[in-house]
Amino acid sequence: MARALVIGANGFVGQHLVTHLKELGDQVVCAGLQGQSSRVSEEDFRSVDITDAQSVRGVVQAVKPDVTYHLAGIAFVPEAEEDFDKALRINVAGTANVARQCHLLEKKTSLVFISSAEVYGSVKSEDLPLKETTPINPNNNYSLTKRMAEMVVERYARAERLSCCIVRPFNHIGPGQDRRFVTANFALQLARIAQGKAEPVLRVGNLEAKRDFSDVRDIVRGYRLLSQTRGGLFNLGSGRASSIQTILDTLIEVSGVGVEIVQDPERMRGPEVPELYGACSRIEQECGWTPQIPLRQSLKDVYQYWSELVACGAA
C-alpha cells in the first residue's frame, strides 16, 4: 500500500489508474486541471496547474507521496503540432515542475513519468520491434516534447533520493478516451448510426497504418507495477501490430450495423510510419507484466461506453 499522487487524474488514463490503485488499497490523491471532464469525485480532487511551479509545489508538499504518477499533458498529436510553445510549456516545463518538486521532497520517493512510444518517431521496418535501446527519431511536436520531458526526468533521476520510471506506452484504448482518438471516434459514429441518430456513413482516415494497441486497464496495471521498481526506461505495449482496418472491421462487427465507409481527407494525417510495435520484455522480466485483455474485448467495451453516452444524449 502506497501513498500515491496522480497528476492528470481526470484524464482518460488517469481515471483508470485511480480506479486500479484504489482497488489495490493504495491511498490515492487525485490532482489535475480543474474543470476538465472528470469522473473523479470532488472531495478527492486537488486542483493543480503543472505549468505553475508554485501550484505543483503546493500539492506535492501537502501530499508528500511515496509515488507520483505524472500523466498530465497534451496527449493528442495534432494539438501539439498546432502550438509548439504551448506543448513545450505543458509537456516539458510542466514535467520539469513535477520532477523538481518530487526531487525537493525530503524523503525517498518515486516518480512514474508517462512518456510515449511516439518518441521512436520515424523508424525503419528493420528496427521493429522497438526496444528501449532502439535509436529514436522524434519527428513531430508531440514526440519531441515527450522526449524533451524524458530528458528533464533523466536529469532529476541522477539525484539519489528520487527513483524515476520513464514509461513509453504504445497506443492504448478503452472506455473514456477522447473522441478525437481513432477507436473512440469510430465507436461513437457507429453507436449513433446504430441508434438511428446518424446516416449509415462512417468517415475514416488512413486505414493501413498498423499500431500496437493495448487496453488502458492493462496499461495502468503496468504503471503500478513499475512504481515498485528501482526506475529506468520501459516500453509498455502488446508487442503486436494491428491495422486501423482491423479495428474498424471489429467495431463494425460488434455494432452489428451496415455502413458505407468514406475516406475523409481531413482525417488523413501527414506522412506516417506504416507499422509500429514494441518489444516489452523489459517490463515482463522486471515485473512479470503481460497484457491480459484481448483487443476484441477492449473494442466491445469501447463500443458499449459510447452506446450508453449516445443513448442518454451525452454524445
Place this chain on the structure above:
Amino acid sequence: MARALVIGANGFVGQHLVTHLKELGDQVVCAGLQGQSSRVSEEDFRSVDITDAQSVRGVVQAVKPDVTYHLAGIAFVPEAEEDFDKALRINVAGTANVARQCHLLEKKTSLVFISSAEVYGSVKSEDLPLKETTPINPNNNYSLTKRMAEMVVERYARAERLSCCIVRPFNHIGPGQDRRFVTANFALQLARIAQGKAEPVLRVGNLEAKRDFSDVRDIVRGYRLLSQTRGGLFNLGSGRASSIQTILDTLIEVSGVGVEIVQDPERMRGPEVPELYGACSRIEQECGWTPQIPLRQSLKDVYQYWSELVACGAA
C-alpha cells in the same frame, strides 16, 4: 561567396561572425533583437524576434539566404537556470521557428545551428576527450534546452532540401563577450584596478575547473567552413583543457598589476564537472580546421578590449 543570414548578429559571437563573413566577401544580412548592444551598423540590421514565427518568416522570406547561421538565444547558464519557461521559448521554440522557416524556403539552403558542448553535461573523466558520439547527460536548463533545440533541427534535417550543421562549440572567449563570463569578468576587474578605478582585490569563483577554451575568431572561422559541408554534428574547440586558475594567472601577468584574490561565494557555481575538453577531429578531417590563435593572445586581446572601455568610462 554566399548570401548569409546571421540571426543573433548583435551578440558577442554574431559580431565576430559577421566581420569574418564580410572579410571573405559573403553578402551578409544581420538580424537580431532590436535594442541589444551592438556594434553592427544600423543599415545592415533587420529586427527579428525568434520567438515569433511571423517575425522569423518575414526575414527569412525577404533574404532567401543560401546559409542561415542561428546564434540567437540565452547563452548564459544561470539565466536559463532561473527561468526554464523562458529558456524553452527562446532556445527551443525559437530554434524551431528558424529551422521551420528555412525548411519552407523553396530552395536548397543550409542552416548552421550553434548548440553548445554544454550538452555533454555531467561526463565522467574516462569519457574525455568528448567526441560527437559520446553519450550525453545534459544536467541544467541551459544544456537541456540546447539538446532539445538540436532535436528540433535534426527533425528538419531529415527533409532533403535543408542541409543542417549542428555545432557544439566548447568555451570561447574574445573581445566583446558579456562581462558575466569568466574571462571578461576577470579582465574588466583587472583593467579597473590597473587604472586606479578599483581596489586591488580580484573576486573569483571556482578556479579548479578545467575547460576547453578557444578564441572566438577561430570559432567563427569554423562556422563558415561548416556551412559548406553537407551537414551533421560537429564539436568545435581547442582539444585541450585549461584551468580557470591558468586564465587568471595569465590575465594578471598581462595586466601587470598586483592583486589580492578573494573567493566570492556568489561566484561559485553548483556542482560542476572538474574537467571538460573535446575531440575535434571530425571538423579537422572535413574542413581542415584547426585553432590558430593561442590562449595567451586571446587573453591579451580581451584585456586590451576592457582596458579601452574602462579608459573611456564605458565599463
